[in-house]
Structure formats: structure tokens, C-alpha cells
Amino acid sequence: MLGYIAKRLISAVPVLFGLSVIVFAIMALIPGDPATAILGAYATPENVERINRDLGLDRSLPEQYFAWITNVLQGDFGRSFRLNRPVLDEILERYSATLVLAGTSLVICSILGLLAGIVSAVRQFGWADRIITFFVLIGISMPAFWLGLLLILVFAVQWRLLPASGMYAIYGGGDLPDLLRHMILPATTLAVVATGVIARLTRAAMLEVLRQDFVRTARAKGLDERTVIYKHAFKAAFVSVIPVIGIQAGFVLGGAVYIETVFQWPGIGQMLVNAISTRDILLVQGGVLFVAASYVLFNLAADVFQALLDPRLKS
Amino acid sequence: MSQLQAATTSPATSSRLSSWSLLLNNRLATGGLIILGLIALLAILAPILPLDDPNATSPADRLQPPLTEGHLLGTDQLGRDVLSRLIWGSQISIAVGLAATAIAALFGSIIGLVAGYAGGRTDNVMMRGIDMLMAFPYILLALAIVAVLGPSLINALYAIAIVNIPFFARNVRGVTVGLVSREFVDAARLSGKGHASILFTEVLPGVLPVIVITMSTTVGWMILETAGLSFLGLGAQPPQADLGSMLGEGRRVLFTAPHVSVIPGLMIFALVMSINLLGDGVRDVLDPRLRAGDLTRPRSMTRLERRSKPEPRIETDAILDVQGLETSFQKGRKTVPAVKDISFSLKKGECLGLIGESGSGKSVTALSLLGLVASPPGMITNGAVYIEGEDVFSRTETGVRALRGSKVAYVFQDPLTTLHPLFKVGDQIAEAILAHRRINRSEARSRALELMEKVGIRDAKERVDAFPHEMSGGQRQRIGIAMALANDPDIIIADEPTTALDVTVQARILDLLQDLRRERGMALLLITHDFGVVAQVCDRVAVMKDGDIVEAGITGEVLADPQHAYTRKLIACVPEIGQGKAFLEGLRPLFAEKQP
Numbered sequence: 025m026l027g028y029i030a031k032r033l034i035s036a037v038p039v040l041f042g043l044s045v046i047v048f049a050i051m052a053l054i055p056g057d058p059a060t061a062i063l064g065a066y067a068t069p070e071n072v073e074r075i076n077r078d079l080g081l082d083r084s085l086p087e088q089y090f091a092w093i094t095n096v097l098q099g100d101f102g103r104s105f106r107l108n109r110p111v112l113d114e115i116l117e118r119y120s121a122t123l124v125l126a127g128t129s130l131v132i133c134s135i136l137g138l139l140a141g142i143v144s145a146v147r148q149f150g151w152a153d154r155i156i157t158f159f160v161l162i163g164i165s166m167p168a169f170w171l172g173l174l175l176i177l178v179f180a181v182q183w184r185l186l187p188a189s190g191m192y193a194i195y196g197g198g199d200l201p202d203l204l205r206h207m208i209l210p211a212t213t214l215a216v217v218a219t220g221v222i223a224r225l226t227r228a229a230m231l232e233v234l235r236q237d238f239v240r241t242a243r244a245k246g247l248d249e250r251t252v253i254y255k256h257a258f259k260a261a262f263v264s265v266i267p268v269i270g271i272q273a274g275f276v277l278g279g280a281v282y283i284e285t286v287f288q289w290p291g292i293g294q295m296l297v298n299a300i301s302t303r304d305i306l307l308v309q310g311g312v313l314f315v316a317a318s319y320v321l322f323n324l325a326a327d328v329f330q331a332l333l334d335p336r337l338k339s
Numbered sequence: 340m341s342q343l344q345a346a347t348t349s350p351a352t353s354s355r356l357s358s359w360s361l362l363l364n365n366r367l368a369t370g371g372l373i374i375l376g377l378i379a380l381l382a383i384l385a386p387i388l389p390l391d392d393p394n395a396t397s398p399a400d401r402l403q404p405p406l407t408e409g410h411l412l413g414t415d416q417l418g419r420d421v422l423s424r425l426i427w428g429s430q431i432s433i434a435v436g437l438a439a440t441a442i443a444a445l446f447g448s449i450i451g452l453v454a455g456y457a458g459g460r461t462d463n464v465m466m467r468g469i470d471m472l473m474a475f476p477y478i479l480l481a482l483a484i485v486a487v488l489g490p491s492l493i494n495a496l497y498a499i500a501i502v503n504i505p506f507f508a509r510n511v512r513g514v515t516v517g518l519v520s521r522e523f524v525d526a527a528r529l530s531g532k533g534h535a536s537i538l539f540t541e542v543l544p545g546v547l548p549v550i551v552i553t554m555s556t557t558v559g560w561m562i563l564e565t566a567g568l569s570f571l572g573l574g575a576q577p578p579q580a581d582l583g584s585m586l587g588e589g590r591r592v593l594f595t596a597p598h599v600s601v602i603p604g605l606m607i608f609a610l611v612m613s614i615n616l617l618g619d620g621v622r623d624v625l626d627p628r629l630r631a632g633d634l635t636r637p638r639s640m641t642r643l644e645r646r647s648k649p650e651p652r653i654e655t656d657a658i659l660d661v662q663g664l665e666t667s668f669q670k671g672r673k674t675v676p677a678v679k680d681i682s683f684s685l686k687k688g689e690c691l692g693l694i695g696e697s698g699s700g701k702s703v704t705a706l707s708l709l710g711l712v713a714s715p716p717g718m719i720t721n722g723a724v725y726i727e728g729e730d731v732f733s734r735t736e737t738g739v740r741a742l743r744g745s746k747v748a749y750v751f752q753d754p755l756t757t758l759h760p761l762f763k764v765g766d767q768i769a770e771a772i773l774a775h776r777r778i779n780r781s782e783a784r785s786r787a788l789e790l791m792e793k794v795g796i797r798d799a800k801e802r803v804d805a806f807p808h809e810m811s812g813g814q815r816q817r818i819g820i821a822m823a824l825a826n827d828p829d830i831i832i833a834d835e836p837t838t839a840l841d842v843t844v845q846a847r848i849l850d851l852l853q854d855l856r857r858e859r860g861m862a863l864l865l866i867t868h869d870f871g872v873v874a875q876v877c878d879r880v881a882v883m884k885d886g887d888i889v890e891a892g893i894t895g896e897v898l899a900d901p902q903h904a905y906t907r908k909l910i911a912c913v914p915e916i917g918q919g920k921a922f923l924e925g926l927r928p929l930f931a932e933k934q935p
Contacts, residue, residue, distance in 0.1 A: 042471040050487050148636040165612035167563055169570050170586060170604030177597050234636050235713065237756040244711055244751075245771040245822065246744035249639045259761050278478030282567055286590075296479075297571050300486040312475075312483045319476045334761055335806045 028338045029328055036324050040317055044096070047313045048089050051305055101310035106302050111310040115292065119314060121191055122284070122291035124203070126276045128211045133218035133276070134269050138262070140219070141226020146253055148231065156223065163220030168279050172213040172286035179209060189288035210287040214279050218272040225268045229261040236260070263334045270326030274319050368620020374613035378606070382430035391420035393427040394578045402596040415585075415599045416592050424580055425606055431581040432610070435496050436562030442500035443561070444554050447507020452538055452546065454508070455515025466512065469505045477502060478564065485573045492565075492581065495574035499564050503557050510553050511546055518545045548625045555618035559611045566607050582607045640710040640736050641666070642718040649723035651733035657684035657725075658862050659708070659747075659830055664722035666700075666707045669715055676720065677703045678886040685830065690856060690863040692873035692894065694909060695883030701866045702752075704883070705834045708864075709743050726830070745775040748823035750852075752835040754815035758807040764818045765791070765803030771825040790821040794851060813844035820851065824859075831856075832864045837872065849876055871913040874898060882906045 063071055076082050080091055095102070101111035144156040180188035187206050192198050233239065234257050242256040281293035288294070292311055299307040331337040363369050381388070391410075397418035405413040405421075412421040454465040472480065481498040488494035518524060519542065527541045568574040569583030570590075577584070582603045589600030649662065664681040667674045678700035685691050693701045706712045708724050709731060724731040726746060731739060751757040759767060768787035769780065778786075784803070791799035794817040807815055816836060823831055833852065837845040853876055856863050865877060873880050873894060881891040882903065890903040901907045908929050914922045 038467075039471065039474050042467075043474055046471060046475075047483065050483050053487050145636060161612065161615065165559065165563075165608060165615050167566060167570075167586075167604055167607045167611070169567060170600075170607065173586075173590060173593060173597075173600055173604065177593065177601070181594055231636055237751065237753070238759040239637075240706075240711055240713070241749075241751060241757045241822075242759065243639060244709070244743055244749040245825075246740050246742070246774045247770070248740065248774075251774075252639065256759055256762075260759070263761065274476035275478075278476040281478055281482060282570065285571055296482055297573070300482065300573060301490070303486075305486075308483065308486045312479055315479055316475045319479075320474050323474075336760060336808050 025332070025338070028331055032324050032327055036320055039320055043316050043320065044093055044313060045089070047309055047316070048092060050312075051309045052085055052088065096310075096313070101313075102306040104299075104304050104307040106299070106304045106307070111306050114295065114307065115310055115314050118290065118292040118295045118311075119318075121289060122277070122280050122293060122315075125207060125210055125214065125283070125289055125291060126273075126280050128207060129214040129218070129276050130269070130273055132211060133215040133222055133272065136215070137219045137222025138226050138265065140223035141265075142230055142253075142258060142261075144223065144227040145230035145234070156227075160220040160223050163216045164224070166216055168213055168217055169282040169286050171216060172210065172283055175209045175213060176286070191290055210283045210289055213286070214276055214283045217279065218276055221272060221275070222265065222268060226261060226265050229264045230257060233257045233260045233264075259333070263330055266326050266330040266333070267323075270323040273322045273326075277315055277319055362620050362624050365620045365623060367616050368623075371613040371616025371618075371620065374609060375617060378429055378610055378613070379433060381426050382433055385426045385430050388426065390423040390426060393419060393424040393580070395419060402592060402599070404596070405598050405602075412602055413596070413598050415589060416596070421599065421602055424585055425582075425603060428580050428582045428585050428603060429606055429610065431492070431575065431579070432562055432566055432583070432607070435492065435565050435581060436558055439496050439500040439503070439561045439565060440554055440558045442497075443503035443557070444507050444550055446500075447504040447553075448511045448546070448550050450504065450508040451511025451513075452515050452542060455512040456519055456534070456538055456542060458516070458519070462512070465508075469508045472502070473505045473509075475502075478567070481564065481568065482573070485568060490573040490576060492569065492575040492579060495565050495568040498568065499561050502564075503561060506557055507550065507553050510549050514546050514549045515542055518542050552622050552625055555614075555621040559614040559618060562614070563607065563611050582610075635715050637713040637715070640739055641707065641712040641714040643710075643732055644718045644720050645732065646721050649730060649733075651730045653725055653728050653730075655684070655725060655728050656686065658687045658727060659685040659864070660725040660728075661704075661708070662723050662725065664704065664707060664724060665720045666703050666712055666717060667720040668717055674718075674720065676886060677717075678707070678883075681722070681888055683881050683888065683891060685862045685864060687829070687862055688856070688860045689879070690865060690877045692877035692880040693864060693866045693883060694868060694870060694873055694880060696868055696909075699883040700886040701868075701883050702834055703886075705749075705832050705864065705866050708832060709747055709749075710739055711743075711749070741775070744771055744823075744828070745826040746828055747830045747832060748826070748828040750816075750819050750823045750831060750833040750836045753839040754812065754819045755807065755839070758815060758818060760807055763804050763806060764810070764815075768818065768822050768825055771822045775826050786825075787821070790824055791818070793824070794818075794821045794855075795847075796821075812840050813848065816840060816844075816848055817851070820848070820855075824855065827859065828861060830862045830864065832866070834866045835868070836865075838868075845872075852876070868909075869913070870898075870910050874913075882909065 063075060080088055083091070099112055101115065103109065104111050104114055107114055140156045140160070144153045144160075147153045176188045179186045186209055187193065188209075191206050192202055193206075234253075238260075239252060239257055242252045247256070280289075280291055281297060283289065284291040284294040285297055292315060296308060296311045298304075299311065362372075397414070400410070400414050400418040401416055403410050403414040403418075405411065407413055410420050410422065412425065415421055415424070450465055450469065454462040475483075481495075481502045484498035484501060485494055488497065524537060524541055527537045532540075565574055566581060566583030566586070569581050570587040572584075572587055575581045575584040577588075580588075585603040586600050586607070589596075589603065592599055644667075653660070661684065662682050665676055665679050667676040669675075681700075681704055683691065683693075693704065695701045703712060703717070707717075707719060710719070712719075719732060723733075726742065731742065734742075758764065762770075765784060765787045768790055769783035772778070772783045772786055773780070776783075788799055788803055791803060796802055796814060796817050802810070802814070807818070810818070816839075819836070823833075831852070836852070837848050840848060849872065852863065852865075855861065863876075865872070867873060877894050879892065880894045880897050881888045882897070882905065883889070884903075884905045890897065890901065890906050897906065898910060901910055911926055911929050
């Protein structure tokens with residue numbers, strides 16, 4: 025197992041390298057020059073030149089990449105000129121807020137999606153299947169940002185049950201119950217689409233597995249239907265759904281961009297949207313790289329988990 | 340992926356007309372088509388509909404609620420007519436979604452075609468690049484691209500298109516790889532066609548269904564995600580407005596005038612949902628595997644639709660007595676019998692060989708005995724199976740389950756697919772015991788170990804924790820037999836137990852079955868296509884052809900004096916050592932009538 029993990033970690037290195045090149049290249053392609061963005065339209069040529077030299081923009085692209093990646097690997101993502109603080113500090117603070125939200129969502133959508141998918145497959149063509157299929161269809165067609173607004177209208181404005189925005193109450197909040205209260209609406213919104221996708225694929229995987237020879241063997245042994253479905257069929261189906269959950273992590277992390285904007289959640293998505301509109305390049309660069317890298321590592325963890333359950337994958 | 344490949348490697352033979360009627364048969368898809376058609380019609384007709392100017396502001400009329408005189412859906416924060424903006428905004432959103440889909444499909448398909456066709460290093464480099472794009476969380480890459488290009492609708496369109504290229508590239512490559520190795524592509528190459536010409540005239544038509552499926556499943560996302568970017572203020576810039584930017588602007592007056600943001604959101608939802616409904620319908624039509632209904636869940640027991648109700652009990656000295664068994668398969672609306680009027684019996688300790696070519700119905704017969712034929716499409720349409728004089732199908736499902744694995748046990752053909760790949764073999768054997776006996780786990784486990792030793796697995800102590808894939812074919816089949824022996828059954832039904840094994844292992848497995856039968860007095864129903872096996876093991880034999888038993892009798896007598904022409908052929912097919920070419924010479928006249 026350790027060997028397998030090491031192998032997967034090594035195979036992630038070129039992917040991470042590729043990510044960093046893409047992120048760097050995207051940012052290097054930005055039209056207009058950062059100096060003007062920082063200094064404003066009325067900057068003197070001397071100041072522009074000085075800024076360019078400070079930022080290393082007078083050097084060749086490979087040199088710039090090398091300088092940038094060396095710093096990044098040492099934890100130096102540069103300084104955000106709008107916020108006037110190190111990019112890494114800002115990212116870490118924001119990312120922890122995103123992780124709390126996205127992580128909760130991922131747990132919700134995995135559990136609900138798997139359950140709904142199993143029930144749907146077991147009761148295929150029955151009313152439970154129809155109802156679930158109907159909700160799945162609504163879920164995967166739902167603009168999450170719109171659903172967020174609807175939930176705010178109903179639960180925060182109409183019924184005044186839950187807070188509409190933020191992560192903590194401004195006065196007297198800050199504890200766990202307060203966090204949970206603030207998290208219900210955004211986490212639910214964020215989970216809806218992914219729940220639909222996971223439910224759909226779990227249903228398909230279960231139906232596929234229930235046709236396999238080893239399920240017939242389980243029946244031929246005289247096992248009861250519960251054991252056949254929830255032990256034999258589900259384990260095989262679950263193994264094939266794990267990578268899907270890994271991919272959904274990407275959609276949840278990406279979807280956080282909308283949800284954090286709608287609910288004013290102080291996470292990295294909201295930070296990125298703000299940074300893009302203020303053209304705070306280093307912040308965008310660092311944020312995108314950080315989230316993408318964490319997504320790669322998350323998928324790696326999903327692969328390892330899959331291999332733990334399916335010994336065939338290790339060899 | 341594999342689904343898509345399966346879908347398209349067999350070229351769609353149905354005419355366009357029948358595809359359409361299939362699509363319209365799907366009620367959900369038709370619903371989607373109608374909603375989408377209505378929205379599209381409104382959007383197309385926007386210039387000639389009697390609508391207000393979508394950008395004409397009128398501060399005096401701001402934030403009018405829906406159903407106001409002159410403003411059916413009210414006005415927004417600048418007094419603009421929401422209905423007019425909604426229809427014009429839909430036009431933009433649909434156009435942008437379609438354009439993004441077209442761009443993603445074009446570039447993604449070209450990458451997929453070239454990578455799949457060229458193979459080797461080109462393929463490797465291109466697909467690694469695609470993997471790299473997919474390593475980004477979906478929307479994040481679009482954000483980064485918009486960050487570079489600057490916020491605008493056209494840049495959002497590019498960003499969404501680029502993010503979706505990998506889906507097309509991967510699906511198209513998968514199918515292309517399959518097509519390139521086919522004969523017609525070789526033929527085109529030999530006829531001197533150039534690469535580009537082969538790609539576009541030979542390969543592309545085979546790939547088109549995948550492109551269409553991918554388009555129909557991604558266009559909804561693309562509309563949704565461009566609307567999302569506009570919602571964030573990174574897409575359409577005022578005064579231009581798509582549905583997403585209407586929603587984003589309306590958000591500012593959410594508490595005072597919710598209709599301004601709720602209405603465009605509802606439109607996005609309706610649009611995306613109708614496209615998804617239609618997309619699912621298109622996929623079902625183009626994917627023959629789904630169309631055939633292969634993926635219906637099999638029930639725990641074969642359906643019973645017996646024409647007549649036989650006696651639930653009879654007096655018999657046979658341990659297994661099959662009378663007039665008929666098992667059918669549902670094909671569309673028709674019910675086609677697979678085996679008809681099957682009758683045979685098996686006495687205690689006896690071995691009966693059921694022999695026939697593949698497709699003759701011998702496996703269906705074997706599985707029918709305890710209702711293990713997958714259903715749908717299978718069902719028992721007539722007859723009875725008496726075990727110790729009691730009809731299996733007159734029992735409840737629980738009653739049948741009590742027989743399975745305890746009184747009657749199965750050994751299946753291919754132990755690689757019939758053993759559960761994710762459970763240790765020892766646990767699988769123990770589970771068979773625990774299904775019928777109330778003993779604790781460690782007892783079951785030590786019993787499993789004994790069984791493994793019994794069936795001749797060396798170092799059973801270590802192998803008990805092995806997974807099926809870690810064993811050889813012969814060992815796996817021994818596990819299958821150990822599992823069958825778990826509850827000391829009276830009858831073992833072995834369905835081609837040696838077919839997946841090589842010859843030397845075959846002989847050993849047969850010996851093992853033979854020894855166990857003598858030692859424990861079990862009856863054995865052996866299904867095979869090999870008369871050599873029957874001659875070696877069975878007391879009696881029944882010959883099956885096209886779902887019928889055409890001849891039955893004592894093995895020695897049937898071998899010495901076969902009555903049916905088909906039996907003679909089967910016997911002739913067993914080669915003898917040292918016969919050489921004479922074997923084939925001898926066979927030829929028997930099969931001569933088959934030649935035109």
C-alpha cells in the first residue's frame with residue numbers, strides 16, 4: 025500500500041508541474057502591463073520601469089517562471105498590492121473558510137447521492153425511483169447561484185430562520201453553533217448539483233453491478249436480498265463511484281466561487297472574483313494554483329482510497 | 340466512456356426516421372423538446388414581437404411588480420421592462436451557449452481525432468495536455484482565463500469553450516482508437532487515401548454519434564456556466580445583458596423586488612432542464628445498449644408466469660425431477676421460449692451430463708432450476724422442478740432461498756467473474772456457510788479453511804486471505820467448488836465448470852468433483868459441451884439442441900449407439916490421441932449438409 029501511495033505521489037509531480045506552467049503562462053499572457061495597473065494611468069516612465077524591475081518583468085519568460093516557482097515552493101507567492109499583505113497569508117485564511125464549506129458540502133452530497141442512487145437502482149421504475157430521478161434532474165439543471173438566492177428569500181427574508189450571509193454573526197458569534205447556522209444554506213446550495221450527479225452515477229453503477237456474475241453467485245449461495253444488494257453489489261458499485269466523488273470535489277470547489285459570492289462567505293472563491301475585477305494578478309495566480317494543486321491531491325487521495333477497497337488496482 | 344464506446348463501435352443502422360420516433364416516444368425528451376422549442380421560438384422572434392426596448396430606462400417606473408399594466412413581468416431597478424429583457428437575454432444566452440458548444444466540439448473533436456488516429460507519441464503528448472486541463476477544478480480554469488482576457492461576454496464564451504474541450508477530446512479519442520484498428524480503415528489506407536481524407540471520410544462518420552452525445556450533454560452546462568460568469572460580473576457587461584447578468588444585477592434589489600432576479604433564474608433553469616431532458620433522450624437513442632433495456636435490474640428470483648399450475652408435491656424416488664420445464668425470454672413485447680418441455684430426473688448420488696453446443700439452452704436450464712435466470716428478461720413459463728418431491732416454484736422466495744447453497748449448490752463456469760473480486764476467498768466461503776447455519780464467524784472461518792484443504796488448495800492457511808485475482812484459474816475453481824460444498828448439498832449443479840481452464844487443470848477438477856461425489860453421495864448435474872467429459876464422469880446423459888432434449892439415456896449406450904444425428908456429431912467431435920488428420924476426415928461427412 026505504501027508503495028502504491030508513493031507511486032501515485034510521484035505520478036502527481038508532473039501534473040503539478042504542468043498546472044504551475046499553465047497558471048504561470050495564463051498570467052504572463054495578460055494584456056496590459058501590471059505596472060500601469062498598480063500605479064494607475066498617470067504613472068511616470070521611471071516608476072513603471074522600477075516596478076517592472078521589482079516584479080522581474082524585464083527578464084525572459086523561462087527566467088520569470090523559474091524565479092516564480094522557486095519562490096512559490098518556498099511559500100512565497102508574492103504580495104497582493106491591493107490588500108498590501110502576503111498572498112499566501114490571504115490564501116491560507118480564505119482557503120480554510122472554503123474548505124469548511126466545500127468539505128461539508130462534499131460530505132452531504134456523497135452521503136445523499138449514494139443513498140439516493142442505491143434506492144433508485146433497487147426500486148428501479150418504482151415510485152421512489154421516479155421521484156429521485158425527478159429531483160436529480162432538477163438538481164443537475166439548477167443554477168446554484170439562483171438556488172442560493174431563492175433559499176435566502178425563503179429562509180432568511182421570509183421566515184427569518186437562518187442568516188443570509190457571512191460565516192459568523194458580527195456581534196456575539198464566532199462559536200461552532202454560529203458557524204453551523206451560517207453554513208446550512210450555502211452548504212446545501214453547493215451540494216445540490218453534486219448530489220444529483222453522484223446519485224445518477226451510483227444508480228447506473230448499481231444497475232451495472234447487479235447484472236454481474238458474482239451477484240448471481242451471491243444469490244446462488246442463498247444470501248438474502250439485503251446482503252446481496254448492500255454488501256455484494258454496493259461494495260463493487262461504490263468502488264467505481266469513488267473517482268466520481270473525486271471529480272465532484274472539483275465541481276464543489278469551483279461552485280464555491282458562486283456560492284461564496286451569493287452568501288458573502290469569506291472564502292477563496294469570493295477572493296478570486298474580487299481579485300479578478302481589481303486585476304490583482306498575483307492573488308489570482310496564487311489562488312488558482314493553490315486550489316488546483318489541492319484538487320490534484322484530493323483526487324490522489326480518492327485514488328488511494330479506491331485502491332484500499334479494490335486490491336486489484338494496486339498491482 | 341466505455342458506454343460511449345460501446346454505443347458507437349457498432350454503427351447506427353436505424354434510419355433517421357426511426358431515431359426521431361424513438362426520441363418522441365420518450366415522454367421526458369419530448370417535454371424537453373417542447374419547452375426548448377418554445378423558448379427558442381420566443382428568442383428568435385424577439386425582434387418582431389411587440390416588446391419594449393430592453394434597454395430603455397424609465398426611473399419613474401422602477402421596480403414595478405409583475406402583472407403591472409404594460410409590464411407583464413414588471414420592471415427592474417432602472418425601470419426597464421423585465422419581459423423584454425428576459426426574451427432578449429435568452430436569445431443571447433442561447434446563442435452564447437451554442438457558440439461555446441460549437442467551438443468546444445470543433446477543437447475537442449479535432450484533438451481527439453488526431454490523437455486517436457496518430458497514436459504513439461502524438462497521442463501521448465496531446466492527451467497529457469488534455470489531462471492537465473482536466474486537473475483544474477472546472478470553473479476555476481474558466482475564471483483564470485477570464486482573468487487574463489478581461490471580463491466580457493465573448494471572453495466568457497471562450498473560457499467556457501476551452502474548459503469543455505477536454506470532454507470532447509477524450510470521448511472522441513476513445514472511439515477513434517477503436518475505429519482506427521478496424522479493417523475498413525486499413526482498406527482505405529491501402530487504397531492510397533491520405534491521412535486527412537481517411538480521418539474525415541472514414542473515421543469521422545463513426546465518431547459523429549459520440550460528438551452529438553457529448554454536445555447534447557454539455558450544452559446545458561455551457562449555458563449554465565456562461566450565465567454564472569455573467570452573474571459574477573465577469574461575462575456580459577452593461578448595457579448588454581444575458582440571463583446571468585440580469586440575475587446578477589437583480590441580486591442588488593433582492594429583498595425589495597425579488598422578481599427581478601427570480602425570473603431570469605427561472606428562465607436559465609427551464610432552459611438548462613429542457614436541454615438536459617432532450618440530451619438524455621438523444622443519448623438513449625444513440626446508445627443502443629441503453630435502448631435494448633439491458634440495464635434493468637434483475638430480480639432476486641426469476642419471474643414465474645406458468646401457464647398451468649402443476650402439483651406442488653409428487654411421489655418420486657428421484658432427488659431432482661424436472662417436468663416439462665419451459666423458460667422464456669422477453670424480447671420487446673414478444674415472449675420467446677429458450678428451452679421447452681425439458682424433463683429429466685436425477686437420483687441420489689447419480690451424475691447426469693447435460694450436453695449441447697453453446698446456445699442450446701443448457702445453462703438456462705441449469706439456472707432455471709432454482710430461479711437464477713436473470714429476470715427481466717427471463718421467466719419460467721411452464722413446468723415444475725421437484726426437489727425431493729416438492730416443487731421449487733410453489734415455494735415462497737424465502738423458501739427457494741433456503742434451498743440455494745444448502746440442498747442444491749452451483750459451481751459456475753468462469754470463476755474470475757463469478758467470485759466477488761473485492762472479498763477474500765475465505766470470507767466468501769465462510770459467508771456461504773453463515774447464510775444457512777447459525778455458527779459464529781471464527782467457526783465458519785475454520786470450516787472454510789477445512790473446505791479449502793479438502794478441495795486440494797495447498798497452503799490453504801495463507802490462501803484463505805487471498806483475493807480471487809491473486810489465484811490461478813484452477814485454484815479459483817477449487818474455491819468455487821469449496822463454496823458449493825459449504826453446506827453439504829445433496830445436489831451440485833456444475834455449469835461448464837472446466838471450460839475456462841486449461842486441459843491439465845480440467846482433468847484435475849473433474850477428478851475432484853468425481854471423488855467428492857462418491858465420498859459424499861451427492862448427485863451431480865454436469866453441464867458441458869464436451870462428450871469427452873461426459874464419457875469420463877457421467878452415469879447418464881441428456882443431449883440438448885435448440886432448447887430441446889433430443890436424446891437421453893445411459894452414457895455407455897448413447898455413446899455406443901447414438902439415435903440422433905446431432906448426438907453423432909457431438910460424439911465425433913471428441914478427438915483421440917494419434918488420430919491426426921483422420922479425425923478431420925472423419926468429421927467432414929457428418930457436417931457436409933451444412934455446406935451450401
